[in-house]
Amino acid sequence: MAARKSARRFWLVRSEPDVYSIDDLARDGVTCWDGVRNYQARNTLRDDMSVGDGVLFYHSNAKPLAIVGVARVSRAGYPDHTAWDPKTKYHDPKSDPSSPTWYMVDIEFVARFDEPLCRDQLLDEPELAGMALLQKASRLSVQPVTPDEWSRVLKMAGARVKLG
């Protein structure tokens, strides 16, 4: 069988808007998604996210709790240098520069939803019942999203998105 181009994948990142909001991303255009210090999320950042992948942007610990927009991966996983910067709160002296523990990607602003797509609405949508974001278990700051969940969320938000 011929090799097939790998399909675009979809993700969700959560961020406290007090720290970094969709408006900050809209202003910056591109940002490095640094400071993730969880091994499972690290693996996703390092191994799984590819340029062009779609990213839902979720505001956590905020009012409203909501998916507020869309980004795309603009640079695949590379070492998170904030781990070696004692001046940042993400400093991790255990991370060895010759074998980095922590990784980040760059994400690029694509769109802000006209209205935040609130957690309540997501919880009310049966087709999203399996979404990682909505499981009590999940605290992951970077999570996978299925293609079905992706299109359902965009439909609910009334958003048309071109990831380029």
Add this chain to the structure above:
DNA sequence: GCCAACGTTGGC
């Protein structure tokens, strides 16, 4: 502010 869920740590 509470507390359930979960990841990490460290003694054994």
Add this chain to the structure above:
DNA sequence: GCCAACGTTGGC
């Protein structure tokens, strides 16, 4: 390698 203790996260 187990697991109890502890700290953190994040929705409520």
